[in-house]
Amino acid sequence: MPESVRILVVDDDPSVTASLSLLLKQHGYLPVTAASPEEAASRVRGERVDLVLQDMNFSRSTSGEEGLALLRTLRGLQPDLPVVLITAWASIPLAVQGVKAGAADFVAKPWVNAQMLQAVETALGLAAAKAGAPAPPSDRVDLDARYALGSLAGVDPKFLRVLELAGRVAPTDASVLITGESGTGKELVAEAIHRNSRRGSGPFVKVNLGGISSTLFESEMFGHVRGAYTDARQDRRGRFEVAHGGTIFLDEIGELDPSSQVKLLRVLQDRTYEVLGSSQTRTVDVRILSATNRDLPTQVASGQFREDLLYRLNLIVLRMPALRERPGDIPILATHFLEQSARAHGRQTLTLTQAAAHWLRAQPWPGNVRQLRQTLERAVLVLEGDILDSSHLRALAELGAAGERPPSLPTPGAMTLDEIERAMIERALQQFEGNLTKAAEALGVSRTALYRRLQKHGIEAR
Numbered sequence: 001m002p003e004s005v006r007i008l009v010v011d012d013d014p015s016v017t018a019s020l021s022l023l024l025k026q027h028g029y030l031p032v033t034a035a036s037p038e039e040a041a042s043r044v045r046g047e048r049v050d051l052v053l054q055d056m057n058f059s060r061s062t063s064g065e066e067g068l069a070l071l072r073t074l075r076g077l078q079p080d081l082p083v084v085l086i087t088a089w090a091s092i093p094l095a096v097q098g099v100k101a102g103a104a105d106f107v108a109k110p111w112v113n114a115q116m117l118q119a120v121e122t123a124l125g126l127a128a129a130k131a132g133a134p135a136p137p138s139d140r141v142d143l144d145a146r147y148a149l150g151s152l153a154g155v156d157p158k159f160l161r162v163l164e165l166a167g168r169v170a171p172t173d174a175s176v177l178i179t180g181e182s183g184t185g186k187e188l189v190a191e192a193i194h195r196n197s198r199r200g201s202g203p204f205v206k207v208n209l210g211g212i213s214s215t216l217f218e219s220e221m222f223g224h225v226r227g228a229y230t231d232a233r234q235d236r237r238g239r240f241e242v243a244h245g246g247t248i249f250l251d252e253i254g255e256l257d258p259s260s261q262v263k264l265l266r267v268l269q270d271r272t273y274e275v276l277g278s279s280q281t282r283t284v285d286v287r288i289l290s291a292t293n294r295d296l297p298t299q300v301a302s303g304q305f306r307e308d309l310l311y312r313l314n315l316i317v318l319r320m321p322a323l324r325e326r327p328g329d330i331p332i333l334a335t336h337f338l339e340q341s342a343r344a345h346g347r348q349t350l351t352l353t354q355a356a357a358h359w360l361r362a363q364p365w366p367g368n369v370r371q372l373r374q375t376l377e378r379a380v381l382v383l384e385g386d387i388l389d390s391s392h393l394r395a396l397a398e399l400g401a402a403g404e405r406p407p408s409l410p411t412p413g414a415m416t417l418d419e420i421e422r423a424m425i426e427r428a429l430q431q432f433e434g435n436l437t438k439a440a441e442a443l444g445v446s447r448t449a450l451y452r453r454l455q456k457h458g459i460e461a462r
């Protein structure tokens, strides 16, 4: 019951504690206040507190050291107590430090009420989820009894643990970052989180950030009004507006260029944005899911990805295991796809022989589940009987290997992969007369990704 949820508001500015208390009371929480770190600590020692909202600066100091010290004290007193930091916009790096030290979240000052409430609710929800069910599911039946995750096949314990976490955090509004190699099911799990959330009947909007150029980013994400720029002949609804009341899935987040990262950070920070060409500020109610097959901490270390943005996205991280890490699931997934294909083509049940299952398990699957799925779909198309054997799969693989072999590749040893990459990029640039967008498209990478490779190889872009 919200009535019994006690929230401690810590700030030395009485106008802040007063307005936050009022806001919390209006939404059914029980606020208590403290004007100093000492008072806050003594309250947490002496009474029940379910969540702390704390400022970072007390007295005259603006270094944030006092705030960090209080956070550490509170963590020491009660490690499970969620602490949400309130920081000035200019001191976001401080907030990032706070999150590393164990804060549940941070809200920038001046805050937007809806955003403040969402942060409080999410932190409480996550704390409850943590306290509620730390026991991993004992098996698939157990998992399916708890959550609707039937679209994701598999029984490997590592995989079940990921699904269990997905199910557990689904009802909260927490941002979830989904990582993993290509084809491991990142998008599928994002959809499943949405469906298992209270936003499930609202929109699920997927945006592929690898495919949006930095010039179009704002108009695509925030929309524009007619006449905002030369080509804007009509009003256009941005993706955030379309996702209002639901979930936005930011796919390939690691491809985002620095200027777009700043623009995205702002809307994630306080859930407000401006439509291009209009001065009106809009507030959006949206849950953020994102995915990448890159290692974002490495990108942060090399300066390609903003650390503050990462901490906005990765409240929860789900790492999808590669298929080779869960080989026991290969026959299960194969049977799953066989059934799907048979149904789609109105065919009898198809059976996978032991030898076929064995053969499938022995393959490396660099393209993960997607590649496995495509392999089985192709097999069903050419299969005449109802039994899929290893001989069919082997024949298909040989056929595929012959058909897909690109013309005249150099003999291994003649060139390194790096040199081939460089040569291929130069050819693409030549063919498209230096047009990066077209070259990137032809090479099957985003513009940003191409840019990075140009830098890596020291190629001058014209």
Ligand SMILES: Nc1ncnc2c1ncn2[C@@H]1O[C@H](COP(=O)(O)OP(=O)(O)OP(=O)(O)O)[C@@H](O)[C@H]1O
Binding pocket: 151, 152, 153, 154, 180, 181, 182, 183, 184, 185, 186, 187, 188, 189, 293, 333, 336, 369, 370, 373
């Ligand atoms: N556990 C699973 N059960 C059933 N189908 C799956 C599973 N995992 C992935 N798939 C299927 O495999 C294909 C690839 O999945 P998905 O698009 O979610 O991968 P991804 O990680 O987002 O890949 P990419 O990084 O290339 O975007 C889809 O057709 C999806 O339905």
Ligand SMILES: [Mg+2]
Binding pocket: 186, 187, 251, 291
């Ligand atoms: Mg994907």
